[in-house]
Amino acid sequence: VRRDEAEALDAADPLAFCRARFRLPEVLIYLDGNSLGALPVGVPAAVADVVERQWGVDLIGSWNVHGWWDAPRRVGERVGALVGAAPGQVVVGDSTSVNLYKLVAAALRLRPGRGRVLVHGDEFPTDRYIVQSLAGAHTATELGAEIAVAVRSHVDYRTGRLHDMATLTAETHAAGALALWDLSHSVGAVDVQLDDAGADFAVGCTYKYLNGGPGSPAFAYVAARHQGRLEQPLTGWHGTAHPFEMDRPYEPAPGISRVLTGTPPILSLAALEAALAAYDGVSMAAVRAKSTALTELFISEVDERLPGVFGLASPRPAEDRGSHVALAHPEAYAVKEALIARGVVGDFRPPDIVRLGFAPLYVRFVDAWDAADRLAAVMAADEWDRPAYRQRAVVT
Amino acid sequence: VRRDEAEALDAADPLAFCRARFRLPEVLIYLDGNSLGALPVGVPAAVADVVERQWGVDLIGSWNVHGWWDAPRRVGERVGALVGAAPGQVVVGDSTSVNLYKLVAAALRLRPGRGRVLVHGDEFPTDRYIVQSLAGAHTATELGAEIAVAVRSHVDYRTGRLHDMATLTAETHAAGALALWDLSHSVGAVDVQLDDAGADFAVGCTYKYLNGGPGSPAFAYVAARHQGRLEQPLTGWHGTAHPFEMDRPYEPAPGISRVLTGTPPILSLAALEAALAAYDGVSMAAVRAKSTALTELFISEVDERLPGVFGLASPRPAEDRGSHVALAHPEAYAVKEALIARGVVGDFRPPDIVRLGFAPLYVRFVDAWDAADRLAAVMAADEWDRPAYRQRAVVT
Numbered sequence: 001v002r003r004d005e006a007e008a009l010d011a012a013d014p015l016a017f018c019r020a021r022f023r024l025p026e027v028l029i030y031l032d033g034n035s036l037g038a039l040p041v042g043v044p045a046a047v048a049d050v051v052e053r054q055w056g057v058d059l060i061g062s063w064n065v066h067g068w069w070d071a072p073r074r075v076g077e078r079v080g081a082l083v084g085a086a087p088g089q090v091v092v093g094d095s096t097s098v099n100l101y102k103l104v105a106a107a108l109r110l111r112p113g114r115g116r117v118l119v120h121g122d123e124f125p126t127d128r129y130i131v132q133s134l135a136g137a138h139t140a141t142e143l144g145a146e147i148a149v150a151v152r153s154h155v156d157y158r159t160g161r162l163h164d165m166a167t168l169t170a171e172t173h174a175a176g177a178l179a180l181w182d183l184s185h186s187v188g189a190v191d192v193q194l195d196d197a198g199a200d201f202a203v204g205c206t207y208k209y210l211n212g213g214p215g216s217p218a219f220a221y222v223a224a225r226h227q228g229r230l231e232q233p234l235t236g237w238h239g240t241a242h243p244f245e246m247d248r249p250y251e252p253a254p255g256i257s258r259v260l261t262g263t264p265p266i267l268s269l270a271a272l273e274a275a276l277a278a279y280d281g282v283s284m285a286a287v288r289a290k291s292t293a294l295t296e297l298f299i300s301e302v303d304e305r306l307p308g309v310f311g312l313a314s315p316r317p318a319e320d321r322g323s324h325v326a327l328a329h330p331e332a333y334a335v336k337e338a339l340i341a342r343g344v345v346g347d348f349r350p351p352d353i354v355r356l357g358f359a360p361l362y363v364r365f366v367d368a369w370d371a372a373d374r375l376a377a378v379m380a381a382d383e384w385d386r387p388a389y390r391q392r393a394v395v396t
Numbered sequence: 397v398r399r400d401e402a403e404a405l406d407a408a409d410p411l412a413f414c415r416a417r418f419r420l421p422e423v424l425i426y427l428d429g430n431s432l433g434a435l436p437v438g439v440p441a442a443v444a445d446v447v448e449r450q451w452g453v454d455l456i457g458s459w460n461v462h463g464w465w466d467a468p469r470r471v472g473e474r475v476g477a478l479v480g481a482a483p484g485q486v487v488v489g490d491s492t493s494v495n496l497y498k499l500v501a502a503a504l505r506l507r508p509g510r511g512r513v514l515v516h517g518d519e520f521p522t523d524r525y526i527v528q529s530l531a532g533a534h535t536a537t538e539l540g541a542e543i544a545v546a547v548r549s550h551v552d553y554r555t556g557r558l559h560d561m562a563t564l565t566a567e568t569h570a571a572g573a574l575a576l577w578d579l580s581h582s583v584g585a586v587d588v589q590l591d592d593a594g595a596d597f598a599v600g601c602t603y604k605y606l607n608g609g610p611g612s613p614a615f616a617y618v619a620a621r622h623q624g625r626l627e628q629p630l631t632g633w634h635g636t637a638h639p640f641e642m643d644r645p646y647e648p649a650p651g652i653s654r655v656l657t658g659t660p661p662i663l664s665l666a667a668l669e670a671a672l673a674a675y676d677g678v679s680m681a682a683v684r685a686k687s688t689a690l691t692e693l694f695i696s697e698v699d700e701r702l703p704g705v706f707g708l709a710s711p712r713p714a715e716d717r718g719s720h721v722a723l724a725h726p727e728a729y730a731v732k733e734a735l736i737a738r739g740v741v742g743d744f745r746p747p748d749i750v751r752l753g754f755a756p757l758y759v760r761f762v763d764a765w766d767a768a769d770r771l772a773a774v775m776a777a778d779e780w781d782r783p784a785y786r787q788r789a790v791v792t
Contacts, residue, residue: 023452032456039452044444047663051443055609056419056435060428060741063791068610070790095658097632098494125639126658129631129646158642207659213451214464214662235525236493243521244791245746246554250525262491262522263603265664266610267443345456350641395459395640 006297006369015290018361021278022211029344029367029374034185034324034357037211037275046274050267071269072217072238072260078276079206079219082284083183084193089221091256092206092272093238093264096184096218097126099203100151102232102259103220104134107149107178107201109231116140118150118177124157127182143175149201150177154192155185155322158349160295160314162190162322166197173198184208187219189291189323189360191284194221201226209323209359210279212272220259227255236261278361287360292318294358294368295325301372302327309379313353324357335378337389342374397765402693405761411686414757417674418607425740425763425770430581430720430753433607433671442670446663467665468613468634468656474672475602475615478680479579480589485617487652488602488668489634489660492580492614493522495599496547498628498655499616500530503545503574503597505627512536514546514573520553523578539571545596546573550588551581551718554745556691556710558586558718562593569594580604583615585687585719585756587680590617597622605719605755608668616655623651632657674757683756688714690754690764691721697768698723705775709749720753731774733785738770 010016022038024030030038054062063069072093080090093099104117117135119128131139131151140147150172155162169179180201186192188209194202202221206212222230231252237243239260241251252258296318302310311328315321329335329352336348346356358368378384406412418434420426426434450458459465468489476486489495500513513531515524527535527547536543546568551558565575576597582588584605590598598617602608618626627648633639635656637647648654692714698706707724711717725731725748732744742752754764774780 023448025453025455028455030455036451036456036459038455039447044447044452047443047447048440051435051440051609051667052419055432056440057421059421059424059426059434060432060743060791062610063432064789068791094490094494095632095660097634097658098490098630101630122643125633125636125642125644125646126631129633129636132646133629133631205659213447214458215659215665216663217661218658233529234494234497235522235529236491237521237525238493240521240525246521247518247746248521250521250528262493262614263601263611264491265613265661267612267664267667268661269611271447271663347456350643393460394465395456 003366003369006365009365013290013365015282015286015360018278018282019364022362024362027343029371031344031346031356031358031363031371033359033363034208035347036214037208037359038362040211040275040278042274042277043213043271047267047271050270068266071266071273072264073257075269075273076219076256078273080221082279083187083202083221084195085221086195089224089256090219091259092219092269093217093260096203096205097130098234099218099220100127100130100182101134102234103180103201103203103222104131104149104151106230106232107180108134110226110229111148111178114146114148114177116146116148118143118147123153124182127151127153143172143177145176147175147177149180151180151182153182153185155190157185158313158353159326160322160324162186162320165199169197169199185322185324189287191288199223206272210272211275213268213275216268216272217264222256222259230258232259234261238262290360291323291358292321294360294363294365295321295323297365298325298356298358298368298372301369302375305372305376306379323360324355327354328352329354331384333392334384334389338378338384339375342378344371344374399762399765402761402765409686409761411678411682411756414674414678415760418758420758423739425767427740427742427752427754427759427767429755429759430604431743432610433604433755434758436607436671436674438670438673439609439667443663443667446666464662467662467669468660469653471665471669472615472652474669476617478675479583479598479617480591481617482591485620485652486615487655488615488665489613489656492578492599492601493526494630495614495616496523496526496578497530498630499576499597499599499618500527500545500547502626502628503576504530506622506625507544507574510542510544510573512542512544514539514543518554519547519549520578523547523549539568539573541572543571543573545576547576547578549578549581551586553581554709554749555722556718556720558582558716561595565593565595581718581720585683587684595619602668606668607671607674609664609671612664612668613660618652618655626654628655630657634658686756687719687754688717690756690759690761691717691719693761694721694752694754694764694768697765698771701768701772702775719756720751723750724748725750727780729788730780730785734774734780735771738774740767740770
C-alpha cells in the first residue's frame with residue numbers, strides 16, 4: 001500500500017484516541033511494547049502522589065486510608081476485566097516466575113495421583129525452569145494419564161504464535177489435567193477469555209502491553225471453583241485469613257487472596273494501577289482487531305519490499321498470531337541494531353529473531369508502514385553490516 | 397530528666413545532621429519507622445527520573461544504559477555494607493517471605509540427612525508459615541541432630557528482644573545445622589555483623605529502618621562459602637547464568653545472583669536505592685549507640701511518670717534490645733489510637749502491645765521525651781477510653 005493509505009487507516013482507527021494516553025518520544029517508532037510498554041500519561045503524577053503525599057505525609061496510615069492493603073485485589077480486578085475473568089479471581093503481586101511457581105505447585109496438589117507437568121521445550125525459560133524445579137525429570141510434552149497440569153504460553157514469546165486457549169484447555173481437561181496459561185505476551189493485546197475457555201490458572205506480566213512500568217508486579221488467576229481447595233507453598237502473611245492476629249497457625253485467606261505472599265511493592269503497583277486507565281472505555285475486541293490489522297500491514301509491506309530476505313517465524317494467518325512479528329535472519333542482532341539507528345526500536349531473541357511488537361493502543365498504521373520502509377532501507381544498503389552492531393548488550 | 401536535658405542530648409548528637417535527610421511532617425512524632433520508614437529527601441526526584449526519563453524516554457534501553465539489570469546486585473552491595481557482609485553476598489528482590497522460602501529450601505538441600513527446621517512459636521507469622529510449608533510437621537524449637545537450619549529473627553518483631561547472633565550461630569553450627577537470620581527489625585538500626593558472626597543466610601525488609609518505601613523489595617544474604625552449591629527452588633530466568641540464551645537448560649548464575657528469580661520491581665528498587673543515601677557517611681556503631689540511648693531515655697521516662705501502668709515487654713538491659721520498645725497494656729489498641737490523636741504515631745501488635753520504634757536517623761531525644769510526656773497525659777486522663785479508639789482498622 002502507499003503511505004497515504006496507512007494514514008487513512010489511522011484516520012479511521014476507532015482506537016486512535018488512545019495514543020494520547022501515552023508519553024512517547026516523537027522521534028521513535030517504538031515497537032518494543034511487548035517487552036516494556038510505553039509510559040501512560042497519568043503515571044508520573046500518580047506515583048509522585050504515592051511517594052510524596054501517601055508515604056511522605058500520611059506514612060503508615062496509608063495502608064488503610066489510601067487502600068494499599070487492598071491494592072493487590074483492587075488492581076487484580078482491573079486486570080481480570082481485561083482477560084475475561086469474573087470478579088474475585090485475579091490478584092497482582094510478585095513476579096510472573098514466582099506466581100507460576102505457586103500455581104504449578106498448587107495444581108500438583110490438586111491432582112495428587114499425577115506427578116507430571118506438561119511444558120514444551122521452546123517455552124520461555126522461566127516457565128521451563130520452574131516446572132523442572134517442581135516436577136524434576138517428570139516433565140512431558142504431550143498430554144497423558146500422568147499429567148497433572150499443562151503449562152502453556154497463550155502467545156509464544158519468540159514466534160508470536162497464538163494458541164487456541166479454549167480447544168487446548170478442553171483437550172487438557174479431557175485428559176484429566178488442569179490448564180495453566182501464561183498470558184505474558186497476550187494480555188492487553190489479545191481478547192483473552194479465561195472464564196469462557198474454562199482455564200484453571202493463569203499468570204502474566206503487566207509491564208508489556210499493560211504498560212505497568214519496568215518490573216511491575218505480575219498477576220495470578222485462579223478459577224473460582226479451585227480457590228477453596230487451593231494450597232500454594234509460598235505461605236506468607238499477606239495470604240492468610242487473619243494477617244494481624246499473629247499468634248494463629250497458618251490459615252489461608254478465603255478466595256483468591258490466598259495466592260498472595262509478602263508485602264507487595266506499592267510504588268510499582270501504583271504505577272500499574274494508573275497505567276491501566278489507558279484501557280478505560282476500550283474493548284478488547286477492538287484492540288485485537290487493530291492488533292491484527294497492524295501486524296498484517298507490516299508483514300505485507302515486508303513481503304512486498306523484501307521478498308526472501310527474512311523468514312517469517314510468526315504464523316502467516318492473522319488468527320494464529322499475537323501482536324508481535326518475528327522475522328528470522330542470520331544477522332538478526334545486527335539488523336535490530338541498525339533499525340534502532342533509524343529510529344525503529346524492536347528487540348532480538350536468539351538465535352535469529354528480530355522481534356517487533358505492535359502495541360495497539362499507541363502504535364499507528366503509519367508506524368507499521370514506516371518501520372517496513374526503514375527496514376527495507378537497512379537491508380538495501382547492508383546498514384547492519386558494522387562491527388558496532390554486532391556487540392551484544394546485556395539485555396538484548 | 398527535664399526536657400532541656402533531652403534538648404542537650406540532641407545538640408550533642410553526632411547523628412543529628414541525618415534528620416535533614418528526611419521529609420517529616422513537623423506535626424508528628426513518628427515512632428513507626430520500624431514498620432514504614434520515613435521518606436528520604438532524595439527519593440521523589442530519583443523515582444520521577446526513573447519514571448519520566450528512564451522509562452518514558454529511554455524505554456527498553458534503560459535495562460542497559462540506566463543499570464536496571466544490575467540493580468538487584470548493586471543495591472544489594474549497599475545493603476550488605478550495612479549488615480557486615482563483604483561484597484558479593486547480598487541481592488535485593490522479591491519480598492522477605494519469598495526470600496525466606498528460597499533460603500530455607502536451599503538450606504534443607506545443603507543438609508540432606510536432616511529434615512527438621514528450628515523456628516520458635518512466637519516468630520513473625522511468615523517465618524513460621526514458610527518453615528511449615530517446607531518442613532511440614534518437622535519443625536522444632538530446640539537444636540538437635542535432625543535440624544538442618546535454624547530460622548531466627550535477630551530482633552523480635554513484638555518484644556524488640558535482640559538475640560546474640562554470634563553465640564547462637566556458633567551453637568547452631570556446633571549442632572551441625574545452618575543459621576538463617578531474619579534481620580527485618582534490626583537492619584539499619586542495629587550494628588549487624590553477618591560475616592563476623594559466621595551466619596550462613598539472612599533475609600530482611602528494606603521498608604522499615606532502611607526507608608525504602610512501602611513494600612520495597614527485600615534482601616537475601618548467602619555466605620560466599622555456600623554459594624557454589626546453593627540450589628534454590630524459585631528458578632526464574634533472572635537467576636540463570638545466561639538469561640538471554642534462551643534455549644539452554646537451567647544453569648544457575650555464579651555467585652549470589654542465583655538467588656534471583658523474576659523481573660524485579662524497578663520503581664520500588666529505585667526508591668530504595670535513593671533511600672540508602674541516608675546512610676552515607678554514617679557508622680552503624682553510631683546508629684546503634686543512638687538507638688539504645690533513645691530507647692533508654694523513653695523507658696526511663698515511662699517508668700518515672702507511669703509506674704506500674706504498663707508492663708515492659710521489651711528487655712530492660714539495653715544490650716538485649718533492638719530499636720523499638722514494647723509496652724504491654726490490656727487496652728493497648730485504644731492507647732495507641734489515643735496517642736495518635738496526640739500526634740505520636742506508634743502501632744499495635746496483638747494481643748496487648750503498644751509498639752514504639754525509634755529510628756535513629758531521624759527520631760530526636762526530645763521526640764522520645766515528648767512521646768513519654770504525651771503518653772502520661774493520655775493515661776492520666778484515660779483518653780484511650782473512647783469507643784472510636786477501639787474500632788480496629790485493617791492494618792493495625
